[in-house]
Amino acid sequence: MRHLLSSFRQNQLNHRRITPHIHFIFSANYKPQKPQPPPAPPSPPKPPKKPVTFTHHGESWEDPYSWMSQLNDKVAMRHMDVYMEQEEKYIEAVMSDTERLQSKLQSEMGSRLSNELSTPPLRWGPWYSSV
Template sequence: VAKKVPFTVSAHGRSWSDPYHWMRDTSDPDFAALLAAENAYADAFVGAAGGGGLRARLAAEMRARLAPSAVSPPQPWGPWSYYQYVPNGMEYPVLSRKLRSSGGLAGRFLSYLSDWEKEEVLLDWNEIAEKFGYVHIGSCRISPNHRFLAYTLDTSGGELFSLEVKDLQSKHVIFSPPDKGIVSLAWAHDSENLLYTVCDETLRPNQVFCKKMQSDEAGLLVFMEDDVNCCVDITSTKDFKYITVNSNTRTSSEEGLCDGIW
């Protein structure tokens, strides 16, 4: 049972009691202990009701109510069209691309080298889920030169995402740092440098690392937010010329801009 701490909220000329206001401080050890206890209770309840069999039955019932397949509209970018779809009978989507029949000089050249109608599967969530039993893909970013795919994934359900970078030419994962709690990703214009945020022990994204793809060195720390009230988020502009570093609180936001052309 969650503890109650006296607290009065006042707004718009009214006041009321909120004994659970303390839960807003997610760094409170009591809050983490409460979540762990709730998860343990849920596991025990489901286990007593049939365990894995109950989970499988509930999943089958929910899956039966989903459309047999879902396809996102293709997103043209350069010589490629990117899209996602859920294969028939599967639970998770697949990220794919096809060469466009007309995409300027680069598109015509690539079409000459390869069958543009052929689908290229970039990432199959179902294969990952089959290995781990569960998967949640967070951020997913294609490099500007269309060679690398960076994505974050959670395979435990704890919302602690790890990072993988896949070389779409070799089909191999070429970078997977040991850090857990990676939130946002941003490619530099050269497609060689990937920036990503890492959380601290309270799960607050506060660090930005940069990894060079053609280097064996680990990611380099390039920014750290010391204000414990701030969470850091990074993005790149659509032309990849700039990378934004955002430090956000509940009531404010500060944005820094750095050159994305290195």
């Protein structure tokens, strides 16, 4: 046992003598890495402009996005679908670093909601009823 302790002490003494030189050699070749800049956020999508001029009571104005309110126009709705998909992808890219926080908030809000679904009470004669 005494032999093992003496060899251990001898190794530590030798290690202390060598360590400063090794440390100097390794530190001479060490190059700290520069922090990578965050990637540039994507540019937000821009919906197409289709200007329409309106005139009421002698006042005129131009609305480049009035096509978005035409729910019966199939071509306009296809353009709107494409734009909404682009907007969703943009939001996902911009908010990607907050996914963990989003899921945490969603689970917290979900835990505070009631498990029972019900409608507001409806009046039926002199009584109120709810489903």
